[in-house]
Amino acid sequence: MPDRQRLYRTHAVVLRRRDFGDADRILTVLTPNYGKLELIAKGARKTTSRKAGHLEMFGHSSLLVAKARTWDIITEAVSVESFPALRSDLDKIGQASYLAELVDSFTETGDENLAIWDLLILALQELNALEPGSRSAPLLLHWVQLQLLALAGFQPQLFECLGCDAELEPVTNFLSLSEGGIFCPGCAAARRDVEPIEADVLKVLRFFQTRTWPTVRNVQVRSHILQRVDNLLHRYLLTVLERRLKSVDFLRRLQHMDAPPIRAAAAGAAPALPTAEESA
Known part of the structure; x- marks a missing residue:
């Protein structure tokens, strides 16, 4: 510094x-x-x-x-x-509050981190520019969560088994929040701190972790898959931070009030992520 x-x-x-x-x-x-x-x-x-x-x-x-x-x-x-939409639109107020609290939680006073600064500026610019109720808002939040986890040194291991280092197959594998990654079915059999993670959910997490925002922005994810991603990331952040963010409750209330359904891609729409079977 x-x-x-x-x-x-x-x-x-x-x-x-x-x-x-x-x-x-x-x-x-x-x-x-x-x-x-x-x-x-x-x-x-x-x-x-x-x-x-x-x-x-x-x-x-x-x-x-x-x-x-x-x-x-x-x-x-x-x-x-000034990002005026972040102070005039109720949904964006909640989302910006969450981003600010998340960055605050992952940074220490006086520690320079230009990459986190760039990530925050990009996230605020994109959130400010989104149309009200845009289906891209939850994608942006989840993408930022995974990018921030990586920059802060808590990137979850989503590609190789934590137990045997083998590349994970497109089947139901097993997530350990405390270990920060995935175990293959064989290694998970002897563990009690794991939960199943569907192949399509893992694929979306990997996509958010490894792609740039312009690529993630235009993807469509089935609503039940996105809900599962939201739940897993929320609980992983709780595990890492060891506390609940104050803005989460407000944000979740807003989501339940008026969140639009996220539909599968129609003809001519942005491409949906392929299923595990399609990508195997």
Whole structure:
């Protein structure tokens, strides 16, 4: 991480904020060069504050920061990308809150990680641009989950058996959340910490793990497969983080309220992922 001078400039995305004193705010931000920081925006809650509009949740801003003893002080802030849909659309508010909390959970203060910064910016840009109720939103969240797990050192092993290192066959294999990967049927027989994972579910997880977002964006996944992927990733994140993210309950309530069905690909539509039998 580069040394911070008495005054330094940085780009930042606001992950979390809390009120402090009569008019200040403490912001947890992610930056490309300094990692995650806690900064203070003095007077940001005053109606006359010039900085307040440039320090909104999920916003991408350019900051001038002064070093201080407890929290470095934001002296100037200019919006780079405001992502207005992430503060006006209820579904996107929930999804952006989840992304911010997820990144916050996987990063440590002061640890530079440019790849996570790039992933967050891409995710916020794509989420902001999606049409309301887009079927791509859950794909984006699951793709980000797997990319972030890889960048943080918790990538699940989805291609070779954890027990014998053999390449996994397109059959029902067995997942161990605690071990972070898959066992073949032979190796799983002697274990009690595994659960079956269908071949098509494993195929979707592999696809999300290894493809770029432009490729994932246009794929269609059968609803029951996507629900199973959602459940497995949710429980794997619980295992890794050892706590439940606060935004998950809100996001799940929104999904149950108005989530549109995800249909199989029709003629002329985006291609659906092939089944395990078709890809074998």
